[in-house]
Amino acid sequence: MRHWWPDLLGSWIYYSCLPAPPKLKPRFERIARFAPAIGLLIGGGQALIWLAAAAVGIPLASLVALVLAFGLWLTGGLHFDGVLDCGDGLGAGKRCLEAMADSRIGASGLVAGVLLLLLKAAALLALAGSAAPAALIWSAFWGRLAPLIAIDRFPYLRPGGSAAFHRELSQGLCQELIPAGICLALLVGLSLLIPGLPLLAGISGLIPAVLLPLWLGKKLGGHSGDSYGACVEWTEALALWSTWFSCQFFL
Numbered sequence: 001m002r003h004w005w006p007d008l009l010g011s012w013i014y015y016s017c018l019p020a021p022p023k024l025k026p027r028f029e030r031i032a033r034f035a036p037a038i039g040l041l042i043g044g045g046q047a048l049i050w051l052a053a054a055a056v057g058i059p060l061a062s063l064v065a066l067v068l069a070f071g072l073w074l075t076g077g078l079h080f081d082g083v084l085d086c087g088d089g090l091g092a093g094k095r096c097l098e099a100m101a102d103s104r105i106g107a108s109g110l111v112a113g114v115l116l117l118l119l120k121a122a123a124l125l126a127l128a129g130s131a132a133p134a135a136l137i138w139s140a141f142w143g144r145l146a147p148l149i150a151i152d153r154f155p156y157l158r159p160g161g162s163a164a165f166h167r168e169l170s171q172g173l174c175q176e177l178i179p180a181g182i183c184l185a186l187l188v189g190l191s192l193l194i195p196g197l198p199l200l201a202g203i204s205g206l207i208p209a210v211l212l213p214l215w216l217g218k219k220l221g222g223h224s225g226d227s228y229g230a231c232v233e234w235t236e237a238l239a240l241w242s243t244w245f246s247c248q249f250f251l
Helices: 005-015 032-055 060-075 078-091 093-101 107-126 131-153 178-193 199-203 206-220 225-249
Strands: none
Touching: 005 032, 032 060, 032 131, 032 178, 060 078, 060 107, 078 093, 078 107, 078 206, 078 225, 107 131, 107 225, 131 178, 131 199, 131 206, 131 225, 178 199, 199 225, 206 225
C-alpha cells in the first residue's frame, strides 16, 4: 500500500480540478483504480454544498442546479465531454470513431448531454430530503467504478490513444478493484452509522455500474477515453435513479 500514494496523487490531479498537495510527486500510471476514491471526495463536496445551501433556504430547483454545476466544475467537465463525444459516436453508425474524435459537438452529442443533465436533475428532485446528499456520494463512487469494468472487459478502440494506458497498465480487475473495495467498506460503515439513506439503496448503484459499461462496450465494439467518461456520467445518473427506486419500492 505504501506504493499507492504516487498513483493516488496522480488520480487526484487527473480526475479533478482540486489543488494538488505540495512537494509530492505524482505518478500517472494505474490511476483509474483510485478514481472511486476521488469520487468519494467529489460526491462528498456535492453533498456538503447541498447541505449548506439547503440550510440557508435556497429553493430546491436552484439547489439541484448548483450541485450539478459544482460537480462539473470539480471535474473540469472531463467525463461530461465523454458523454458528448460518445453520443455523437453512437449517432454516427459506421463513422463512430471518426465522430467521437471530432472536437465539434453534433446534434446527437448535444441531445445526450441534455438528457444526462435532465435525468440527474429529475433524480435529485425526486430524492429531495435527507437521502439526496448520501445518494450523491454513492453515485459518484459507482460512476468511477464503472470504467474499471470497461477497461478490463473490452479492447481499447484507439491503439496509442490518450487513455490507452489505462488498459495497458491494468493488472486485472481483481487487483484494480482493491482500492474501490476499501472505499466501499468505508461507505458501508458510514451508512450504518449516519442516517439518511438505507444501505440497500446505496448499494443498488452497483447494477448500472456493471451493466452500463458492458452494454456500451458491446454497442461500440470496445471502449475509448470518451466512453470511459460516458460510463462515469451515465452510471451516476442511473445510480441516482436506482437509489430512488430502492427507497420507494423495497424499503
